[in-house]
Amino acid sequence: MATHPLNGSERAPFPGAKSIGKADPNERLEVTMLVRRRSADAFEKHIATLAAQGASAKHVGHDEFAKQFGADSADMAAVQSFAQKHGLSVVESHEARRTVVLSGAVAQFDAAFGVTLEQYEHAGGTYRGRTGPIHLPDELNGVVDAVMGLDNRPQARPNFRTRTQHGNVRWTAEAKGASTFTPVQIASLYDFPQGDGHGQCIALIELGGGFRPADLKTYFASLNVKQPSVIAVSVDHGKNHPTGDPNGPDGEVMLDIEIAGAVAPGAKIAVYFAPNTDAGFLDAISTAIHDTKNKPSIISISWGGPESAWTKQALNAFDQAFQSAAALGVTVCAASGDNGSGDGVNDGADHVDFPASSTYALGCGGTSLQASGDKVTSETVWNDGASGGASGGGVSTVFALPAWQEGLHVARGGGAQSALTMRGVPDVAGNADPATGYEVRVDGHDMVIGGTSAVAPLWAGLIARINAIKGAPAGYINPHLYKDPSALVDVTQGNNDDFHASAGWDACTGLGRPDGEKVKDAVS
Structure with a gap:
């Protein structure tokens, strides 16, 4: 099956960090997948109006937002089907947030996203990480905007x-x-x-x-x-x-x-x-x-x-x-x-x-x-x-x-x-x-x-x-x-x-x- 690198997902090690071996294949983790927005063009127009008018522009209610600008149910279903193929569990699925949270083992995520998760050591401690991009199958190419959580380095x-x-x-x-x-x-x-x-x-x-x-x-x-x-x-x-x-x-x-x-x-x-x-x-x-x-x-x-x-x-x-x-x-x-x-x-x-x-x-x-x-x-x-x-x-x-x-x-x-x-x-x-x-x-x-x-x-x-x-x-x-x-x-x-x-x-x-x-x- 053809796979595609996810744009912007490339990772490099922390400065000074070195790999000390592959991550435990049985280690459990959770990964957040962000799905594209429904009606992206309409949303961009709405945001442009907000940028021009600020607080005087009309705000959208939560229910209306989910219907207009959340994720499409078909896209969410495609992610869940992908998870099932790789033996990953769906922990949470939220259309307004456009988020699907998956749970599984390191070995399963390695196979699902075409990555090799390793343990890295650096001055501040250790973390689980990867290098290079994440890969997605044809059916998710253009559907998924981000995949985060494979790397658990301190971010902020x-x-x-x-x-x-x-x-x-x-x-x-x-x-x-x-x-x-x-x-x-x-x-x-x-x-x-x-x-x-x-x-x-x-x-x-x-x-x-x-x-x-x-x-x-x-x-x-x-x-x-x-x-x-x-x-x-x-x-x-x-x-x-x-x-x-x-x-x-x-x-x-x-x-x-x-x-x-x-x-x-x-x-x-x-x-x-x-x-x-x-x-x-x-x-x-x-x-x-x-x-x-x-x-x-x-x-x-x-x-x-x-x-x-x-x-x-x-x-x-x-x-x-x-x-x-x-x-x-x-x-x-x-x-x-x-x-x-x-x-x-x-x-x-x-x-x-x-x-x-x-x-x-x-x-x-x-x-x-x-x-x-x-x-x-x-x-x-x-x-x-x-x-x-x-x-x-x-x-x-x-x-x-x-x-x-x-x-x-x-x-x-x-x-x-x-x-x-x-x-x-x-x-x-x-x-x-x-x-x-x-x-x-x-x-x-x-x-x-x-x-x-x-x-x-x-x-x-x-x-x-x-x-x-x-x-x-x-x-x-x-x-x-x-x-x-x-x-x-x-x-x-x-x-x-x-x-x-x-x-x-x-x-x-x-x-x-x-x-x-x-x-x-x-x-x-």
């Missing part, structure tokens, strides 16, 4: 930074003449509209760690804020699993919950836990987007990695998921990274973080904030140097220049400017410097944490308040913000290494940090 990293502590938790901030803040104080300084996000649901995507209800109870009581409803949603066997290490992934989970929950305590917080693989990450996002029980209107993502670390099929699959979110009226906020213009890749080139670089995500960069009383006294690009972290940002090498960024320029050192020719990151910003960071509680410890991980849930909380006030979801807000940049307070000082702040949009802090009341008016 959390974008938070814990402030150095020297006995006194405020030592570093005082040494810099800076103060730390609660999320409530930041919301006030940024003039967020009144309200608590009542009736909304904020989805948080987490690829490890967990939360402890006792910590949440203590934390929100200390803020004199009503404790929000927080639920854990398991995706691909991911669980709420606190590690007990406040400097590990628990720090990410608690930071996200406590910022979003403090800003919008009337909203439900749904935390989607999934494995840290490309398949787990995608499945968590698509599960949240199409969750008809909890119905999130905002998704906050604090995990990511440089575009160069992703396969083309994964980049496309995530971007398609965010397009679905836009169609459904779900706002996606994504941290732009904590490693400046290089995004942690040590090759001397500039890199941007994905998924923040998707055209359909609101990329959230970082600032360093100074305030006196209830007034902001100064705000600059967050940049604490190579070891301290800096706001991620730059120019995508993958995603085309969106219409709403046309005519913008990129500022570099010495006043040099060039026209923006591809998607620029980030779109917006907020306080992220660990030295001026957020007071949170993690694993029984009161801590101060920063990073662009803090900015995504901050914006998510703002959008929850706006949605509750409007009585309707703001949805895809990027076009509206670029149409009305006065809704943001421009940050014009500082750099993230290669890129410099400038008047208007820049590749460090985007359009700037929010003026909450003006953002409300801009996206209405």
